[in-house]
Amino acid sequence: GENVEQHPSTLSVQEGDSAVIKCTYSDSASNYFPWYKQELGKRPQLIIDIRSNVGEKKDQRIAVTLNKTAKHFSLHITETQPEDSAVYFCAASNSGGSNYKLTFGKGTLLTVNP
Amino acid sequence: ETGVTQSPTHLIKTRGQQVTLRCSSQSGHNTVSWYQQALGQGPQFIFQYYREEENGRGNFPPRFSGLQFPNYSSELNVNALELDDSALYLCASSEAGVRETQYFGPGTRLLVL
Numbered sequence: 001g002e003n004v005e006q007h008p009s010t011l012s013v014q015e016g017d018s019a020v021i022k023c024t025y026s027d028s029a030s031n032y033f034p035w036y037k038q039e040l041g042k043r044p045q046l047i048i049d050i051r052s053n054v055g056e057k058k059d060q061r062i063a064v065t066l067n068k069t070a071k072h073f074s075l076h077i078t079e080t081q082p083e084d085s086a087v088y089f090c091a092a093s094n095s096g097g098s099n100y101k102l103t104f105g106k107g108t109l110l111t112v113n114p
Numbered sequence: 115e116t117g118v119t120q121s122p123t124h125l126i127k128t129r130g131q132q133v134t135l136r137c138s139s140q141s142g143h144n145t146v147s148w149y150q151q152a153l154g155q156g157p158q159f160i161f162q163y164y165r166e167e168e169n170g171r172g173n174f175p176p177r178f179s180g181l182q183f184p185n186y187s188s189e190l191n192v193n194a195l196e197l198d199d200s201a202l203y204l205c206a207s208s209e210a211g212v213r214e215t216q217y218f219g220p221g222t223r224l225l226v227l
Contacts, residue, residue, distance in 0.1 A: 032215075042220070043218045045218070046216070099169050106155055107155070
């Protein structure tokens with residue numbers, strides 16, 4: 001089955017700096033890659049996603065890139081703010097498979113220091 | 115538009131007991147997926163329900179079972195609770211045509227003593 005590796009497990013940046021979180025996946029059939037933000041005690045919140053027919057997607061200060069050949073995708077957050085502090089999870093799914101399960105990485109704890 | 119809701123928010127059970135967790139999907143969503151999130155880990159897929167039938171199961175034993183109702187709400191049942199079942203149980207709903215795009219509820223935190 002699919003396996004998703006996520007790095008780093010913790011990331012500390014100064015406010016205004018950029019943050020990058022990287023994930024690799026194992027199943028070449030995966031074609032949908034969402035990112036979730038989970039604040040302490042809250043639900044995972046979908047912040048951005050990308051499909052395999054696209055190499056990059058941006059939404060204000062966040063962007064995601066996908067390299068299908070290398071089977072990796074990354075989350076980029078620019079001009080970080082303290083409210084960006086949370087655990088971020090990447091996930092992968094094969095939307096053409098028999099079900100649409102998400103396989104998650106182990107998460108990255110991002111701390112933005114004021 | 116109402117988001118995904120779950121009940122109860124917290125639950126304490128003892129080993130060997132049974133538990134039922136409930137999920138109401140977001141308006142217009144007909145697919146519900148259940149995940150278990152252990153402390154410090156990413157969510158792990160338990161199973162998915164679509165049109166009231168189980169549509170895929172992760173690596174969980176048969177004592178984890180579920181239901182989906184005609185209004186698309188869903189239940190997760192766990193029998194013979196074990197200490198390792200202590201976790202945050204999340205449900206996520208999605209709509210037909212984009213079932214991979216899943217929106218999560220707030221979760222039920224289960225503690226098994």
